[in-house]
Amino acid sequence: MxxxxxxxxxxxxxxxxxxxxxxxxxxxxxxxxxxxxxxxxxxxxxxxxxxxxxxxxxxxxxxxxxxxxxxxxxxxxxxxxxxxxxxxxxxADAPLPAEPARRMPVNPTLRALVDTLDPNPAHVINPSWDLLAYNRAYANLVGGLDDLPDEERNSIWLLFTRPGMRALLLDWQREARDILGQFRAAAGKNPDDPRTTALVDALLAASPAFASMWSAHPIKAFASATKHFNHPHVGRIDINYTKLAVTEDVTQHLVVFLPVTRDDAKSLERLTELDRPVPAQG
CATH class of the missing domain: 1.10.260.40 (lambda repressor-like DNA-binding domains)
Incomplete structure (x- = not known):
């Protein structure tokens, strides 16, 4: 009522x-x-x-x-x-249905903020976790983003189809399960979204690991946490990450990674100082 x-x-x-x-x-x-x-x-x-x-x-x-x-x-x-x-x-107390995930333009001010956050990795995603914007630190952390087609410049796609991600993340199995749980919880708010449906279908065909985890219906609420990386160029990096809503476009979120220790901060600085974006591993 x-x-x-x-x-x-x-x-x-x-x-x-x-x-x-x-x-x-x-x-x-x-x-x-x-x-x-x-x-x-x-x-x-x-x-x-x-x-x-x-x-x-x-x-x-x-x-x-x-x-x-x-x-x-x-x-x-x-x-x-x-x-x-x-x-x-x-x-009228009638919540709007979720909007389909689209590659909407990132506000220039938000894009400038993402760049300013260097040497801390940062990126902007939509409900399908497409990477709409990212800074040099994130590109060099993950590697091989700039030359990818739009449909493959996606956090879930990279996690399950790029072999190098298993070496980059120290506990890939746990990370993949937790991230997929968050993704599935978000996707459940708009199950008929064509972009998300196409992404899931492509992953089911491309990754047995994704198919196995997806069939278990993992669900997990987002919570800030620490990720552990073993980067081929700078070694071990521990990073805290969080996700922030973009008020002017509720379909977008800013994801920011911050170093846990001073040594991690120095490693991120070395990562950003690489002359060119790091190529994809694996």
Whole structure:
């Protein structure tokens, strides 16, 4: 049940957007004979495919049920922006379905932040864990990223298809199981996403290890932790990592790795000072 306060907010929001939308914007005639600004209630109801009485009750903050289908129709009729549409669903206590994972552009400021974090490895991912941006430190830690096609520049794909990752991660089996559990928990929020489905199908065909772990349905909540690497150029590196949400695009996350000790920090500096990106291992 939607609380009275939320129903009042919903009613006020709908009324404000209805009154701010010119009739001409939806193909109706305007003119000075209109007694109210914007659209009439009956016009919004007709354009949205609902009854006038029902829509009136909605603007009166009555305790009625609002389906997602009706919310989508109202959103289209009132020509809401993506942010306004999300707000409408939130006020109606109807969470939006997860957006499909797409390679959306990374904000230039966020990209600059990723670069500034050198010599600490950092990258930006989407819900399918595609690498949308990364700095030189991360490229040299993992190796061989720049020349990969977009569909293979993906954390899960690299983990299970690149032989060198088994040597790079000191406890690959545990790391792979934990990371796959986090990935599956995230993928479960939008099981019909075409990018994630294509990635899983490709991994099932390419990696017996992935197929075996995936069939066990691992699920794990994300938690900051320490990863242990044995890099072919700089040796042992222990790194703490965490993941931060990107507020302006909820489909993106910033992943940052920080050294555990001063020796680890020096190793990361040596890694970043390599003349060129490290080639893929294995």
């Amino acid at each position: 939607v609380s009275m306060m939320r129903r009042k907010e919903l009613a006020g929001f709908l009324r404000s957007r209805r009154e701010s939308l010119a009739p001409e914007a939806v193909g109706l005639a305007g003119g000075s004979r209109r007694r109210t600004p914007g659209l009439r209630r009956e016009e919004v109801a007709q354009l949205s495919g609902v009854s006038v009485t029902w829509y009136t009750w909605l603007e009166q903050a009555r305790d009625i049920t609002v389906s997602r289908q009706v919310l989508e129709s109202l959103s289209r009729t009132l020509q809401l922006t993506p942010a306004e549409r999300s707000h409408l669903f939130a006020l």
